[in-house]
Amino acid sequence: MPSARLPRIVLWLFCGLVIVFLVAPILVIVIASFNGTPFLQFPPASWSLRWYVRFFASERWYEAALLSLRVAVVVTIASTALGTLAAIGLVRGRTRFRAALELFLVSPMVVPVIVMAVGLYFLLAPLRLTGSAAALVLGHTIVATPIVIVIVAAALRLSDGSLELAARSLGATWWRTVRYVTVPQVAPAIGAAAAFAFLTSFDEVVLAVFLGGPDATTLPKRMWESMRFEIDPTLTAISTLLTVVATVILAAAQLARRAEERS
Amino acid sequence: MRYWRSREALLVLPALAVYALLYLYPLSRLGVWSVFDPEPTLKNYRQLIADPVYAKALLNTLEVSFWVTVCALGLGYPLAYLMTTVSARARVWLMALIMVPFWTSILVRSFAWVVILGTNGIVNKTLIVLGLIEAPVRLLYNLIGVEIGMVHVLLPFMIFPLYGVMTQIDPALLRAGRSLGAPPWRAFVHIFLPLSLPGVAAGCVLVFLMAVGFYITPALLGGPQQITLATLIEMQVSDMLNWGFGATLSVLLVGAVATLFVIFTAALGLDRLTGTGKA
DSSP: OHHHHHHHHHHHHHHHHHHHHHHHHHHHHHHHTTBOSSSOOSSOSSBOSHHHHHHHHOHHHHHHHHHHHHHHHHHHHHHHHHHHHHHHHHHHSOOTTHHHHHHHHHGGGTSOHHHHHHHHHHHHTTTTOTTSHHHHHHHHHHHHHHHHHHHHHHHHHHSOTHHHHHHHHTTOOHHHHIIIIIHHHTHHHHHHHHHHHHHHHHHOOHHHHHHHTTTOOOHHHHHHHHHHHOOOTHHHHHHHHHHHHHHHHHHHHHHHHHHHHHO | OTTTTGGGGGGGHHHHHHHIIIIIHHHHHHHHHHTBSSSBOOHHHHHHHHOHHHHHHHHHHHHHHHHHHHHHHHHHHHHHHHHHHSOHHHHHHHHHHHHHHHHSOHHHHHHHHHHHHSTTSHHHHHHHHTTSOSSOOOOSSSHHHHHHHHHHHHHHHHHHHHHHHHTTSOHHHHHHHHHTTOOHHHHIIIIIHHHHHHHHHHHHHHHHHHHHTOOHHHHHHOOGGGOOHHHHHHIIIIISOOHHHHHHHHHHHHHHHHHHHHHHHHHHOHHHHHTOSOO
């Protein structure tokens, strides 16, 4: 029945093209990063690792990467703690304002980051905090916490609340119950949430540009500045490394989720 | 014992305190800044109305966002549909091929489009080799470039809610339609499509909201004609150091997004928007 098969083939072809559209930019950057010519070329005429060498040899890029890493680690800890507690409060707690609270706590996800950047600048400039790693940590925490809340709250809604009820009826205090029953139950989701919080901070550009100033330059901020003036082929190597970092973190989060499904 | 869970609600307090200081307070201060200079004044809002540049930027923003939403729906719907009909193994692969670009830095992806769409980029080279065009076509620093870059970033935000709703549709309904004599296309149009509409609505509003506030992609891939509210805010603040007016534009942008957000959550429920539903 070729006539019945035809729509199916067309659907696969169309979706194949959509997938190519999604994946092509990443493939192009990865291939271009091994380019051997002194300027950006695709497809490359010769191959080398010169752009990776240049990235690791340059103190400018290296220091930016180090700052990004430091900021992202602090943001991961802060937003995972805040977000996990808030998610437990939202899902397990009883309050009349739950729907409104949840709406408020996830709303930073849709507020344009540029607006938050301007607002935080007004807040932090008088305190002389702009241009510091602290400013970046504060800004990124507000962007990362809602992601943690969404992921952990979803896991809590699927988990079994009666275990906590049992713990309470056996005499555990509410805090001990949270600490030893609720949190371990959703530990894989918390791990996944932490991974996404890390990535969110590590890749964030707009807040970094506005709040970083000349003294606190993260890797994305340095890339952004470089992109706006000239196309430096070193960017392809850095982009490839960032993609590798993202893929590894994504895979780790996925494994954590799978562990959750098994438990 | 009746309220044994009520204390857990206190756990939102640390997050609330941080949000109040770093989110609510700065955003409200923007509203205050927009009407003081340093005396109370409406001059920022008068400027907003008087100069047609700002109305044009708002229209630009809405136009770009509209077309991005339409394209994302056109590309995302078939893919989400396909994902509900393939084997579990194929679905895992499709999901991975969507997730890896999704979590790749927006900066990296926008930069990739600069490389691909440039005058010496692979798209132009291919089209010339194929003889479809004689000279390179301008695909960057115009509306096409911005659209391509933004659709690429926002497409997963369309696919996830669509897929979420489509997996809830009972396949038995389609089989029932087929057994009653409906050809496959009729079963799809009259049964599947209407049932998937909540996903369409959720995906479209999510993509539209995010597109309205987008900064990086329009700034990197757009030209002078693609000034959006977000790029305008950056210009006012960074280049012209006009913070008061930047604050006013921010209020306009947040107002637009918040209005849409509230209407949507009231109409369809927050669960669908954030994917926090019980699924």
